[in-house]
Amino acid sequence: MKRIAVIGAGYVGLVAACCLAKSKFEVICIERDQDKINQLVKGIIPFYEEGLQELLVAGLESERLKFSQNFADCKGLEVLMVAVGTPSQVDGRVDLSQIYQVMRDIKHYDLRPKVLVMKSTVPPGLGEQLKKRFLANSECETAYVSNPEFLREGQAIKDWYFPDRIVLGGDFPKALELVESLFINISAPVVKMDVTSAEMVKYASNAFLATKISFINEIGNLCELVGADITPVAQAVGMDRRIGDQFLKAGLGYGGSCFPKDTRGLDFLSTLKGHTFNLLKAVIEVNTRQRILAVRKLCNSLGSLHGKKIGVLGLTFKPDTDDIRESPALEIIKFLLDEGAQVTAYDPMANISKLNSMDFNLCLNAMSAASGCHALVLATEWPEFINLDWGAVQKEMREPFLILDGRNSLNAQNMSVLGFQYVGMGKL
Numbered sequence: 001m002k003r004i005a006v007i008g009a010g011y012v013g014l015v016a017a018c019c020l021a022k023s024k025f026e027v028i029c030i031e032r033d034q035d036k037i038n039q040l041v042k043g044i045i046p047f048y049e050e051g052l053q054e055l056l057v058a059g060l061e062s063e064r065l066k067f068s069q070n071f072a073d074c075k076g077l078e079v080l081m082v083a084v085g086t087p088s089q090v091d092g093r094v095d096l097s098q099i100y101q102v103m104r105d106i107k108h109y110d111l112r113p114k115v116l117v118m119k120s121t122v123p124p125g126l127g128e129q130l131k132k133r134f135l136a137n138s139e140c141e142t143a144y145v146s147n148p149e150f151l152r153e154g155q156a157i158k159d160w161y162f163p164d165r166i167v168l169g170g171d172f173p174k175a176l177e178l179v180e181s182l183f184i185n186i187s188a189p190v191v192k193m194d195v196t197s198a199e200m201v202k203y204a205s206n207a208f209l210a211t212k213i214s215f216i217n218e219i220g221n222l223c224e225l226v227g228a229d230i231t232p233v234a235q236a237v238g239m240d241r242r243i244g245d246q247f248l249k250a251g252l253g254y255g256g257s258c259f260p261k262d263t264r265g266l267d268f269l270s271t272l273k274g275h276t277f278n279l280l281k282a283v284i285e286v287n288t289r290q291r292i293l294a295v296r297k298l299c300n301s302l303g304s305l306h307g308k309k310i311g312v313l314g315l316t317f318k319p320d321t322d323d324i325r326e327s328p329a330l331e332i333i334k335f336l337l338d339e340g341a342q343v344t345a346y347d348p349m350a351n352i353s354k355l356n357s358m359d360f361n362l363c364l365n366a367m368s369a370a371s372g373c374h375a376l377v378l379a380t381e382w383p384e385f386i387n388l389d390w391g392a393v394q395k396e397m398r399e400p401f402l403i404l405d406g407r408n409s410l411n412a413q414n415m416s417v418l419g420f421q422y423v424g425m426g427k428l
């Protein structure tokens, strides 16, 4: 029986802790936020993720999953898995303060696990530094293993059990084997390498997916200029198996807690190392521009936005999550407010407690968000929006009945028949 400590009950930490407890490991999850722990021990998850609540409750009932604020409770455990946050600073640099605090605590409490597994996304090269600074001590026999996490919000449990690959970076085969043995019941190729290369896999994967999105958005922008439609273009391009059909959806660009911060983080690291990563810089710039483009489209149809009433459907960075971190919707709302528009918004799940005070009217449903609006922006493609009674929505609105489909998820022709002025992204 392996006993595992997971540090950080955020998104990744909680998924890891619950899934490992389900695999019959004894797991203690250390979280610094006592309010979070108070909720978790009652079986309540502080965010939305399909299927996670049930796993949490099962873990608590089996008594294989425990929570604590106290690092001393990790003493004597074989595996310590770090899943604390690595957010972005204003200049793009990764804020590593949570990681350093954990390393100091490991030293302070003299924990000496057999293996320290780094699940947090950290800049390539950091692991080797941490080893030298915190673990290079003849008495400490802790092996360091980088094990980047690739799960997506909204599909986290599925991604945990059916990953495309498990990446392990480390120097000691025994330590790598120990970490590999945590993923029992998971059938996926295990790719082993050195620590820095494993750290690079995570950044390269996110940067590549972000590149695909910005690339298709640029093709979409060109489609508008030549009179083509990005939807069939992307579909046919993606049918080439060498390209693949995923992450080719044009729209308002990528948001969330990972792509924006990880692309900025990799760009910062490149600059620090003396390399100008022009391709990545362009990916980031295109992504920022997509939001501005959306606002320009509104201006093109409405003229000045001052005093115009604009409804926004969707606040989360994508459907099936309540996460609003770096959401394109919120960035667009800021622009609209700056232009003097009156903004109403609705989202079926957004965690609005995380919203800093914003000067817009949060509505209880899509229909009230649309009421009296000159324009509606579909910012997140929640199924409930696709299936709205759009005829009824149109009646609630006022001229010019503009709909800006920021996710190209509505049927343009149907919308026109209903009397909307339809504007998509990368379409005529």
Ligand SMILES: NC(=O)c1ccc[n+]([C@@H]2O[C@H](COP(=O)([O-])OP(=O)(O)OC[C@H]3O[C@@H](n4cnc5c(N)ncnc54)[C@H](O)[C@@H]3O)[C@@H](O)[C@H]2O)c1
Pocket (backbone or CB within 6 Å): 007, 008, 009, 010, 011, 012, 013, 030, 031, 032, 033, 036, 083, 084, 085, 086, 098, 101, 102, 119, 120, 121, 122, 149, 150, 151, 152, 153, 257, 258
């Ligand atoms: N969110 C995702 O979908 C995702 C997916 C893959 C990888 N990642 C990476 O995983 C890491 C964690 O991401 P997240 O979204 O779960 O972060 P998060 O910010 O949601 O959660 C981090 C948690 O760690 C806790 N914490 C911080 N310092 C602590 C300490 N010293 N002791 C105990 N608890 C502490 C925080 O209170 C918080 O609850 C990041 O590096 C992220 O880039 C995230």
Ligand SMILES: O=c1ccn([C@@H]2O[C@H](COP(=O)(O)OP(=O)(O)O[C@H]3O[C@H](CO)[C@@H](O)[C@H](O)[C@H]3O)[C@@H](O)[C@H]2O)c(=O)[nH]1
Pocket (backbone or CB within 6 Å): 121, 149, 150, 151, 152, 153, 154, 206, 209, 213, 246, 247, 248, 249, 250, 251, 252, 253, 254, 255, 256, 257, 258, 259, 262, 317, 318
């Ligand atoms: O064709 C596409 C696909 C996605 N997006 C946008 O891209 C963002 C990110 O989407 P997604 O990748 O599904 O969400 P995340 O949960 O942020 O997951 C990403 O970030 C995680 C954290 O690093 C990684 O673990 C995952 O592998 C990686 O997919 C969202 O705003 C989407 O709307 C598009 O605009 N077009």
